[in-house]
Amino acid sequence: MKSSTKYVLWGLLITNLMVAMDTTILNTTGPVVTKDIGGDKYYAWIFSIYTLLSTISIPIFGKLTDRFGRKVVFLWCTAFFTMFSFLCGIAHSMPELIIYRALKGLAAGGVLPATGILLGDLLTVKQRGKFQGHFSLIWGISALLGPLVGAMIVELLNWRWIFFINIPLGVITLLLMIPYKDEAKRVQSPINWASAFYFAIAAFTVLILTMNWEWAVFLLPIAILMAVMFYRTERNTNTPFLPIGILKNYPLLFFNFNTFLFFFALFGLESFIPYFLQKVQGSSVLMSGLILAGISLGWMLSSYLSGKIVIKYKYKKPILLGNLIITLSTIPFFFYTEHTPLLCTFLILMVHGFCYGLIQTTASIGSYELSNECEKGFASSLQSFARNIGTTFSLGYMGALVVKNPFYILYAAGIFAILACLISAALSIKMRSKSF
Known part of the structure; x- marks a missing residue:
């Protein structure tokens, strides 16, 4: 691998880490922010506005990468993300902070599709399986470390440095991206x-x-x-706006629908498992965090194997295998009690992490490889969009269930996973292409 390619990969990694950490870094520090600048009634918006706008902007920026080039979109979005991080750090009121968080979310939505397609341009399928897994793993790690890092920054400095820390990282990324030459063919039709x-x-x-x-x-x-x-x-x-080629590309539709189904069925569970462990089983906060780390461990393992699996079996078999394994792993949820061993939960979450990594890495590689050259940016962006939409819906319905009875989230996860697996298997029957 060329040294210039390594520089670009590091730039992509750093920016994705910033974007992912910003999703959760305020979880533990939000109360400190409101104590300083007020605006308690707007508290929830400093979290949700970032996620909402990053999600809806993903397909739009995917389209822009096809029109103006991957490097241009990535650099501009990274620069704006860095600038709005600075503005968040100097905000003097909650409405002001929410506006800057919203603009950061828009910029974050451009980083994700540009990253996916840049990985496709830079790496072979075998290499991409490994690195795509690493980039997917960033989100799992950030979910665990973001709140911890935020708390440490507040303890050592103050809450404004939660945002200021992105400035040197953003500048480093911009410098690392200089060697990359974007030679991909661009779409000439207007948006x-x-x-x-x-x-x-x-x-x-x-x-x-x-x-x-x-x-x-x-x-x-x-x-x-x-x-x-x-x-x-x-x-x-x-x-x-939605390319005809995408609508007629059945494998791409399958990738995105499958990603939506399984993130809708299960991913919200990972956010509420700590609540179940602490409220029902009496676990400590630390123990809940350690058990949740099983997701990251499983995801890490899949990052090393996904590329090899895709090369050998293409796309359909790995996705269906991941669907089946993750569905079978939810069966014990129907028999859970307050005395179920914590090790059982850890192992189930580890299996979930492995399957998330396998499904998403395979779908991301397939979306790039099986799309037309002029639609690769938009095709890659749909994977991130499907994942975020599924996760948002999952958090919504599980948030409603956990209030009524914590066991309901386990039962719902099992039922929806079984339905998702059956639907996905039924849809895959039509696909007999050798490339799939």
Whole structure:
């Protein structure tokens, strides 16, 4: 591997780490922020606005990478992410902080698709399996370390350094990306901004609904109207926002739908398992964190094996195998009691981590390899979008269940995983291509 390629990979890794850490780093430090600048009634928005806008902007920036190039989009988004980190650090009120967090979320949504397609440009399939696993693992590690790092920064410095720490990292990334020459073919057709707008508003309102159904009477009509406008605009244009090639590419549709299904079925569980362990089984906070680390360990293991598995078996078999294993691992949930050994939960989460890594890495590689050259950016972005949408929906329904009975989240995870596995297997029957 060339030294210039290594520099670029380090740049991608650092930026993705910043984006991922920003998702959770405020979890333990939010109360400190509100104590300093006030705005308790807006507290939830400093978390949700970042995730919401990063999610809805992913497909839009995926489209931009095809139009203007991977390097251009990645550098601009990294630069804006760094700049808005500085502005977050000097914010003097909660509304001001929320605005800058929103803009950071938009920039973060551009980093994700650009990273996926840059990995595809730089690496072979075998190399990409390994590195794609590493990049996927970043999100699992950040979920565990983000709150801890945030707490340490507040203890040693103050909360503003949670954002200032991104500035040197962002500058380093920009310097590391200098050697990369973007030689990929670019799409010359203009972007349909009307369709992009309708898509973004529809997605935003649907995601808000998963957080608060009390607003359904206002938001649901808006979501439906925007969806109808999006459909009409796409139908009557020669430059659709959603490429026709994507709609006719059955393997790509399968990858994205499968990712959505399993992250919807299970990924929210990983956020509420600590609640179950502490409230039902009486575990300590530290022990809950150690058990949750099983996900990262499993994901790490899959990062070393996924590339080899994809080379040998292509895409369909690894995904269906991951689906089956993760579904079987949920069966013990139906027999859980308050006395179930913690080791059992650790091993199940480790299996989940391995399967998440296998499914997502395989789907990410397949989305790049099986898409047209002029649609690789958008195709890669849909994987991140499907994952984030599935996770958001999962957190929504599990958050409602855990309040009623903590055991319900275990039962729901098992039931939805079984349904997802059956649906995915049924959809895969139609795909007989040798490349799949």
